[in-house]
Amino acid sequence: MAPPYSSGGQSYGSYGYGYGNSYRQSSYSHRRKDSDSTSLMEDIRAAVANGVRWSWRFWNERGRHMVLAALVASARRLRRNLTYNRLFSIPHLLVAIWVLVLLWGERWTFHTKVESCRWDKWENWPAGADPHHLVLVADPQLIDHHSYPGRPWFVNDLTFLITDNYLRRSYNQLISQLDPDTIFFLGDLFDGGREWKTAHGDFRDAEWAPHPKSEQKYLKKWNKKYNEFYWLKEYARFGDIFMNPWVKASRAPGAEHKRRKLVASLPGNHDLGFGADIKIPVRNRFEAYFGEGNRVDVVGNHTFVSVDSVSLSAEASPIAQKHDLRPVYKPTEHFLLDIKRLKRRAVEKELRVQRGEEPELKFNHRIENLESANFDDKPFLGKGAPELPTILLTHVPLYRPEGTPCGPLREHWPPAKPPAGQTDPVFPDHRNAISVSRGYQYQNVLSEHHSVSLIEKIGNVVHAFSGDDHDYCEVIHAANQKNVPEITVKSISMAMGVPTPGFLMVSMYNPLDGNGQPLLGDKQPTLQTHLCLLPTQLTTYIRYVLFALLCIALLTVRALLVPVLHLTPFALPEDPWSWSGGGKSGPRRGGFLLPVFKTKVEDYEEYSLPSGGGFGGTSSSRLAGLSATASRSGSTTGSKKEKGHHHHSRRSSHSHSGKTTGGGGGGKWGWGGPKIEIPSDNDDEGYGGHGNVNGYNSGGGYDGGKWKAAKKRGPSSTGPRSAASLVITELWTTLFRVVWMALVVFGWLAYQG
Missing domain, CATH: 3.60.21.10 (Metallo-dependent phosphatases)
Known part of the structure; x- marks a missing residue:
């Protein structure tokens, strides 16, 4: 029996498809020959429109939150830097001296040299x-x-x-x-x-x-x-x-009256x-x-x-x-x-x-006959x-x-030098x-x-x-x-x-x-x-190098004396009110990675992590809830711990080793993302290397179901942090501050010419 819509063994559907394809190909080729420039402009407009839509979508969903978080973090950091002890510190004193040194080498020395050559001298x-x-x-x-x-x-x-x-x-x-x-x-x-x-x-x-x-x-x-x-x-x-x-x-x-050339x-x-x-x-x-x-x-x-x-x-x-x-x-x-x-x-x-x-x-203006004109009588300078x-x-x-x-x-x-007795x-x-x-x-x-x-x-x-x-x-x-x-x-x-x-x-x-x-x-x-x-420019640069070596020596001595004399460290402590992921010592402060999208809010009343330990599925929503609640800095009362016995049991089953062990693969990363490590009762240090074991209460963060801000660390409070680590941190921080500020001044002077 012949297939439907066929005649003589040839399918109309097949014929129709082939004809339509050939027609579309010839039509497309004709359009390309006639309107290449139009198609190119349409592609460009489409690409621009897609870029605008993507940018607007990114701005609405995450961009504005990231910008706002960056501005808030910058303002907080600026406020922490604009304190009396930091503004009038040794690194900033060296920066002030660098400004004077650079002004001398790049400006004032030229003025002094030329001034010594004044005409009347x-x-x-x-x-x-x-x-x-x-x-x-x-x-x-x-x-x-x-x-x-x-x-x-x-x-x-x-x-x-x-x-x-x-x-x-x-x-x-x-x-x-x-x-x-x-x-x-x-x-x-x-x-x-x-x-x-x-x-x-x-x-x-x-x-x-x-x-x-x-x-x-x-x-x-x-x-x-x-x-x-x-x-x-x-x-x-x-x-x-x-x-x-x-x-x-x-x-x-x-200067108008002077004849200058x-x-x-x-x-x-x-x-x-x-x-x-x-x-x-x-x-x-x-x-x-x-x-x-x-x-x-x-x-x-x-x-x-x-x-x-x-x-x-x-x-x-x-x-x-x-x-x-x-x-x-x-x-x-x-x-x-x-x-x-x-x-x-x-x-x-x-x-x-x-x-x-x-x-x-000027030539004399007079009328003369050509035959009697005197061409030798021409004025010249x-x-x-x-x-x-x-x-x-x-x-x-x-x-x-x-x-x-x-x-x-x-x-x-x-x-x-001429020989003795010779004057020439x-x-x-x-x-x-x-x-x-x-x-x-x-x-x-x-x-x-x-x-x-x-x-x-x-x-x-x-x-x-x-x-x-x-x-x-x-x-x-x-x-x-x-x-x-x-x-x-x-x-x-x-x-x-x-x-x-x-x-x-x-x-x-x-x-x-x-x-x-x-x-x-x-x-x-x-x-x-x-x-x-x-x-002499070489002499100027040698002075820069010598002063730079002096700055390194002074900052090194200061860094060595910080743990000895219990001086106030120049390096700022971490900001307890920001979040930048997880680590062995608990949540780190100082970032903009708070969730900026709406998530499920079920099952996060207690500030515990699910058994999965990842960021996928329900675990992600619970971590989002944990982060959102953390921003309230422990305002939730302890009564919430009594809600839902199954939540308490689930948290307890994972708190013995201090690490999450739930599904999704072993190691530091699960199927859904990085695992969040929870310090156990046997840990001897909390967040930031201070205080309570489970609650990070000395270093700020989670404390028995509550999030707290970090306590202000005193000048002599170094905790388990070694003296060598403190010295290195201080030296690097102060050197970096002096170097980048001096380079900014030098760059500005170079730009001004």
């Missing part, structure tokens, strides 16, 4: 003089990911934070206390400025200037991750540390590279944001000539004989060929400003401008013979001198040819200042360099290998008459310099 000008105050800052060299490529990211970030804060604090004190009229940066503003890929131009390494082997493995990552956008973030970082305080000080009341356009080898290794796109980017590296400024009636010496050095490179490096060094050469005219023009503009005239000349004392600024120091000593203010090595410095003194050497992307001094050429072309150079070396060096050059004195300025950064950073202060006084002629006598000095030293 070292200037020596005639009475009534009004000198121009200038500060030279060398090699801030902001640390970046190029500086320590092998370090973990969190170590690098911590290094950035510490070094930036050192620069910020030093510079802020420089601005606020010294209030200079002018600041010149002497190059190396960044540490890896030459390494970050430009948005335009060819950034590939030249064939003659490959990266050293130690950096080859990082090049792919640098070129991919650290690009123009990264350099712009470094530029903003520099502006935040150095530019913003200057702008803020310029807007302060009383900040110049940071002089490039260093870490900004561009050195010589033949410079990439033109890198230099174009630097000059677009900081200005031309070659420039003339008249400041304090002195002419400052800034020279891009790292680009100029490409002309003396052996590579220049094989490859065309003119795009690198020609701009500086053209600048030097026209330097004397540029100097006169700058002096004339400055004098016109001082006389209250327009700084630029500088025709009869006087020559002011000229100061040369270069990132790379001028040439000097090997072993030329740098003087007693050099920190790397003091000068060698020891020469050569290689340890006290700048090394005459070169390497990848650096050269310690300029070539002798370029040094002599610079002095001759610029003319009337009375002083030169340079950077690059990171340490102080003061020399007087040879006769072929016109005996020009030069000071190499210390780095202002703590990460440049010199323990004591610093900056150079220059006081200039050169009064002029209306025509620009000097009012001082001939050969009178017009500038004075002073090296201002900043805090």
Whole structure:
């Protein structure tokens, strides 16, 4: 007999099912092709809705109770901490001292160091003089990911934070206390400025200037991750540390009348590279944001000539004989060929400003015939401008013979002691001198040819200042360099290998008459310099370590004396009014694990546990009832023990061994959850190691059918707790309190900058 709904051995039901399935599959595929984005948004909305429903349900059932319990516990703990004996205790006294130590190391020491360099403490000008105050800052060299490529990211970030804060604090004190009229940066503003890929131009390494082997493995990552956008973030970082305080000080009341100037356009080898290794796109980017590296400024009636010496050095490179490096060094050469005219023009503009005239000349407006017009009668600045004392600024120091000593203010090595009867410095003194050497992307001094050429072309150079070396060096050059004195300025950064950073202060006084002629006598000095030293960060950290060791020693002695002299312990006793599970000594205090859902309330009138010992089924409800009744702290009367004889019998049958033995498996855990251990009559210690055996009445908790709060433990009440345990607890508690509070203060100071 054929099956129902069939024809010819083929089932309609089967056919219908197959057809329907095929239809649904084709329809689903069609929907996926037409509305993938709609389905995705529906899935996202459904996931968000489910998350909201689950969160709301959790909040209604348990979340709000947990939050409330946490707030109550926190408030109780705060109240217990805010007592006279705890607030004015030795650990908190040490915290107060730590606050003073950290404020000194992170704030006040910078103020003290810069304050000792005030202008009036070292200037020596005639009475009534009004000198121009200038500060030279060398090699801030902001640390970046190029500086320590092998370090973990969190170590690098911590290094950035510490070094930036050192620069910020030093510079802020420089601005606020010294209030200079002018600041010149002497190059190396960044540490890896030459390494970050430009948005335009060819950034590939030249064939003659490959990266050293130690950096080859990082090049792919640098070129991919650290690009123009990264350099712009470094530029903003520099502006935040150095530019913003200057702008803020310029807007302060009383500063409107001052002519202030900040110049940071002089490039260093870490900004561009050195010589033949410079990439033109890198230099174009630097000059677009900081200005031309070659420039003339008249400041304090002195002419400052800034020279891009790292680009100029490409002309003396052996590579220049094989490859065309003119795009690198020609701009500086053209600048030097026209330097004397540029100097006169700058002096004339400055004098016109001082006389209250327009700084630029105006052409006479007249109508002339083209055939008779006189094109030679063109006004121009500088025709009869006087020559002011000229100061040369270069990132790379001028040439000097090997072993030329740098003087007693050099920190790397003091000068060698001369033999008996000799008054001149020891020469050569290689340890006290700048090394005459070169390497990848650096050269310690300029070539002798370029040094002599610079002095001759610029003319009337009375002083030169340079950077690059990171340490102080003061020399007087040879006769072929016109005996020009030069000071190499210390780095202002703590990460440049010199323990004591610093900056150079220059006081200039050169009064002029209306025509620009000097009012001082001939050969009178017009500038004075002073090296201002900043805090030694290593010394600050050593002080932190020594004080930390002293704190550990004091807290250790105190912890040892607590059980001996019966001192009040700093560690708080456990809170008897909270619950955090069970243990061998009974219910523990200090948690938020009270049941927060409705349970069965049958059979819990007596404060006993069922035979199961677990948290499942009826046992769970009884334990919930026990916990709920415990919160009333023993308010239930003893008459309840007389209700229901079967309850009393059940409790007694399980109280001999002190442990529950009911079903659900052996050990500490039953089928329904952790077993609750009930102390037996033979136990010699109750809750918290005190008092009554069955009732925990000394330590708080269950006491013969009643729950009681813990008795206040006296200073000398240690119970069976060993003296060693008390000492360890006290030492750990006090150390932890001092450490975390000191770290919070240090973190806040670091965050504030």
